[in-house]
Amino acid sequence: MTHVATTERDAPARAPAAPAKRWEVRLPPPRMILAGQVILLVAILGLWQIAISLGWIEAYLYGKPIGIFVTGWEMMRSGTLFRDMGLTAFEAVSGFLIGTISGSVIGLALWLTPTGSAILRPYMIALNGLPKIALGPLIIIWFGIGLGSKVALAALITFIVALIAAQQGAREVDSDLVKLMRSLGASRLRTWRTVIVPGAMPWIVSAFRLNVGFALIGAVVGEYIASNQGLGYMIAYAGTLYDLDAVWVGIAALMVVALLMYGAIDWCERRLIRA
């Protein structure tokens, strides 16, 4: 600790040296960053609108920003946008919770049964490599075209991801820690509770992040395949009508849902991993 203090006190004396300065990273204040982010968005939309107005690209193939705002505003006023967003978010969140929680618990529990893990290993590798949306048609047949099939698809995809992450996380815990617990006379279950579960937590939480995306994929693809409501349905339907403004509204709404879910995950992460 004294070391750090000394270095800091020494630093100003060395600061004028040019090579040291070249690598100094200093971010502007958050307000400036936010301003930059807004400017970037406005610039992209502005360029896009200009390109449409000047006839460089066709509005019916790309949509146009002003049209997107108008369509979006109408959908918000009629309430259909919020209904679709709510539905898709509900499917994604319920699928996420069911799949991620059960996958994490089972993945961690596999540490307790090395024989079971060894037997399951090739199947898990195969499942991990499988593009999970290929299971979509099966799920629709089993769970129908309603809400259930979307939740089930999102749950299935996130289950596999969480299962593999949790199992891997449990395996990555320092084997010397396991030996230490053994030397202290701890049972396997005790070691699991005290060392494996908390030690695997960073892996599990990083799978939460991946799973936000996967849960939305599950919900939206489910709606693409068979549905009559939700953002996925709305995007697919608008696409068949060449109503690209509406497609963009749907995409933007999905991004908002994803951002909200990531925000919630950030909040959980801060509570679960206190470093």
Add this chain to the structure above:
Amino acid sequence: MNTPILSAAGIGMTFESASGPVEAIGNVSFDLREGEILALVGPSGCGKTTLFNIITGLLAPSRGGITIASDRAGQDVGYMLQKDLLLPWRSVIDNVILGLEVRGMARDKARAIARDLIEAYGLKGFEDARPGTLSGGMRQRVAIMRTLAFDPAVVLLDEPFSALDFQTRTLLQQDVARIISERRKSAILITHDIGEAITMADRILVLSNRPSTVIRTMDIQIPRDARDPVALRSDQRYNDYFVSIWQDLQLPVVGAA
């Protein structure tokens, strides 16, 4: 002082490998007397880690066996490694009570024991700190407290200071030796650092290259409380011990070349 608390009798270890059996440990026997620090010094590759695993009971030897005179069944050996193995999500005090907790002691009672240790050995005020905020030397102090709180019959130290800087290592060698004698513990120190062995141990066993055997047993005549780092290095006996162990360790290498 003369009752052996741990006896290793004719320990030998042969591993099966693809190219036939490999003899890691030839024949190692020793007694650890009560209250003593015994150092096992050997060149790298002399099977120190194998010996460590045999003493802790993590590995069964091919020949011979370890007997521990202890009334407690199991968990007779507490160990400390180069890695401190602290749980980063637990506070210092909750790391110290790990062994007691496993044994089923109530948390409050365990914490009281841990608090005494922490205060006695210079980490007062850091009870609730996370290991990540401590220096390497402080972390190793917590690790030795975790071992002692558990009250094992024998403390096994496997190169516990080799990851630390010279100054911290020197201070900690002294501290840990003092803590062990204050707590009336018997300890085995496995190391390749000759100076460390002379600083800490009452007796040193010099091991040969693999298949390892004991090539010399040496009593360190300098009283333990007279071994501060400066005094030691100007003590002629320290140099004599150092030179003779050094020469012992050279023998097999010269023979092989």
